Amino acid sequence: MSNDGTIHARRIRKSFGYKTVLQNIDLDIACGEVCCIIGPSGSGKSTLLRCINGLETVDSGVLKVNGEDFGYYETDTAYHALSPKKLAEQRTRVGMVFQQFNLFPNMTARENVMAGPVLVKRGDKKQAAKRADELLASVGLDAFGDHYPAQLSGGQQQRVAIARSLAMDPEIMLFDEPTSALDPEKVGEVLMVMQDLAKKGMTMVVVTHEMGFAREVADSLIFMDEGFVVERGDAREVLANPKEPRTQAFLKQVL
Amino acid sequence: MVQTISRGSRNKIDGTDPALKPRLRRRSVFEYVAWVVCSLIGLGILVSVSTNPNFKWDVVAKYFTYQTIISGLMLTIFLTVASMLLGTLLGLALAIMRSSRIKPIAATAGVYITLFRGTPVLVQLIFWFNIAALYPNLTIGIPFTNISTAVDINALMAPITAALIGLSLNQAAYMAEIIRGGFSAVGKGQIEAADSLGMSGATKMRKVIIPQAMPSIIPATGNQFIGMFKETSLVSVLGVAELLQSAQLIYARTYETIPLLIVASLWYLVMTLLLSYPQSLLEKKYSRTSSRLPRNAKKVVLTEPEGVAR
Numbered sequence: 001m002s003n004d005g006t007i008h009a010r011r012i013r014k015s016f017g018y019k020t021v022l023q024n025i026d027l028d029i030a031c032g033e034v035c036c037i038i039g040p041s042g043s044g045k046s047t048l049l050r051c052i053n054g055l056e057t058v059d060s061g062v063l064k065v066n067g068e069d070f071g072y073y074e075t076d077t078a079y080h081a082l083s084p085k086k087l088a089e090q091r092t093r094v095g096m097v098f099q100q101f102n103l104f105p106n107m108t109a110r111e112n113v114m115a116g117p118v119l120v121k122r123g124d125k126k127q128a129a130k131r132a133d134e135l136l137a138s139v140g141l142d143a144f145g146d147h148y149p150a151q152l153s154g155g156q157q158q159r160v161a162i163a164r165s166l167a168m169d170p171e172i173m174l175f176d177e178p179t180s181a182l183d184p185e186k187v188g189e190v191l192m193v194m195q196d197l198a199k200k201g202m203t204m205v206v207v208t209h210e211m212g213f214a215r216e217v218a219d220s221l222i223f224m225d226e227g228f229v230v231e232r233g234d235a236r237e238v239l240a241n242p243k244e245p246r247t248q249a250f251l252k253q254v255l
Numbered sequence: 256m257v258q259t260i261s262r263g264s265r266n267k268i269d270g271t272d273p274a275l276k277p278r279l280r281r282r283s284v285f286e287y288v289a290w291v292v293c294s295l296i297g298l299g300i301l302v303s304v305s306t307n308p309n310f311k312w313d314v315v316a317k318y319f320t321y322q323t324i325i326s327g328l329m330l331t332i333f334l335t336v337a338s339m340l341l342g343t344l345l346g347l348a349l350a351i352m353r354s355s356r357i358k359p360i361a362a363t364a365g366v367y368i369t370l371f372r373g374t375p376v377l378v379q380l381i382f383w384f385n386i387a388a389l390y391p392n393l394t395i396g397i398p399f400t401n402i403s404t405a406v407d408i409n410a411l412m413a414p415i416t417a418a419l420i421g422l423s424l425n426q427a428a429y430m431a432e433i434i435r436g437g438f439s440a441v442g443k444g445q446i447e448a449a450d451s452l453g454m455s456g457a458t459k460m461r462k463v464i465i466p467q468a469m470p471s472i473i474p475a476t477g478n479q480f481i482g483m484f485k486e487t488s489l490v491s492v493l494g495v496a497e498l499l500q501s502a503q504l505i506y507a508r509t510y511e512t513i514p515l516l517i518v519a520s521l522w523y524l525v526m527t528l529l530l531s532y533p534q535s536l537l538e539k540k541y542s543r544t545s546s547r548l549p550r551n552a553k554k555v556v557l558t559e560p561e562g563v564a565r
Contacts, residue, residue: 106463
């Protein structure tokens with residue numbers, strides 16, 4: 001059976017200096033699963049997400065993305081870091097959407113979406129442009145291909161960012177608080193796009209404060225605090241009947 | 256006249272609606288004094304300069320377009336352009352080396368920048384001119400073979416070569432710092448976005464970092480260019496017949512020192528003014544973070560109201 005679109009982590013540890021931000025995290029995400037990670041700021045949810053994309057490296061533990069050891073290859077005694085080229089190859093299979101969109105301001109929306117296929121995969125420009133227009137249409141931005149990021153609203157920028165990640169045909173999409181920098185009016189349009197994506201069977205890991213999205217779209221939910229996974233389970237179940245007191249306290253504040 | 260409903264409109268004193276009266280800026284006594292004093296000083300200097308016969312303005316006029324001066328000016332322009340070009344290219348390489356993750360490479364660039372920024376350009380110029388004292392013969396060859404050519408450094412290091420090398424190497428150190436400053440102005444998020452797409456280091460540099468660093472690099476480079484134009488006058492100590500040296504050659508013969516220095520200074524001033532116009536245009540162009548108009552703006556039709564930039 002293919003392991004594409006799965007994430008498997010066992011006893012992941014990560015510390016910045018003296019501060020341990022991830023403490024023995026176990027994680028199993030199946031293909032097509034939508035997993036929401038919630039928790040207070042500084043609980044390590046973003047760090048966990050960034051590790052899955054290789055923006056941070058884990059200190060120890062097993063991390064398999066799409067069935068392969070991510071960023072490292074295993075020998076009898078140790079994990080050895082992969083060459084930048086191989087790491088880049090693995091990264092192309094994992095899309096990342098940032099809180100601050102991080103679109104390239106020197107490129108138009110279309111060029112942003114084309115960046116992956118043309119600059120990384122060295123694909124044909126005309127085909128990439130056609131595909132980019134299709135992707136922009138799929139996030140509801142048909143007419144905005146020639147616009148620069150500065151001319152788009154936050155919600156539009158974030159949708160372009162999603163299209164940019166999708167252009168690489170990733171098996172997994174990671175969302176790092178995708179709606180936190182948006183004004184409330186524009187949150188819906190981004191969540192709609194994400195919901196569409198979930199329906200199409202994309203494996204998604206979403207760090208979010210949108211409990212409504214978690215309840216309606218997510219399959220599983222993880223509540224993190226102080227670098228630990230405090231509670232996990234079926235999204236609706238956890239949100240409705242949290243078992244741990246810490247989770248209860250958190251949900252009481254945000255719901 | 257606009258009919259206002261405020262009570263003030265009824266209190267017309269001399270027929271003017273108080274709501275329409277201009278609001279005047281306060282002028283202090285100091286401002287008037289400053290006007291008078293500065294005007295007097297300026298006028299005094301102007302009168303003195305124009306009436307003092309020792310300035311010999313006729314001599315200045317005579318030599319302003321003199322053949323030797325013009326060819327000196329041409330050499331100055333050549334030296335400026337050439338050393339800026341070489342310096343910028345080398346500076347770019349140094350800036351990339353300086354931000355390398357590999358320690359020895361970053362350190363090498365660091366040492367270079369420290370050395371060349373930490374010593375006077377004049378000393379560096381004289382040093383390169385006299386490099387033959389250290390290495391009289393340079394042998395270029397392939398190691399472990401007999402294939403080699405000996406180069407006589409003394410012959411190679413003509414004054415102009417030494418000037419070009421000295422100015423370029425010095426400029427490279429300054430340009431490296433300017434370019435590195437531009438690199439660090441590019442947000443961390445941009446680099447992460449490029450990384451998460453799997454972009455290679457070189458592509459990231461070419462397509463993401465350099466285009467975004469340009470707005471802060473270009474104006475500073477323009478400044479360096481103007482500075483370099485005047486810095487070339489140092490080269491006169493090597494006997495290169497650039498603008499200043501050409502003037503010196505003439506007054507060594509005619510003893511009209513001040514008029515010829517004025518000629519040279521006027522040319523430096525003219526060129527600086529000519530250069531500062533495109534410089535200010537560049538600054539204006541790049542002070543905007545990115546274009547506010549869509550590419551192919553005419554073709555784009557905004558249909559939705561939310562298409563208007565926030």
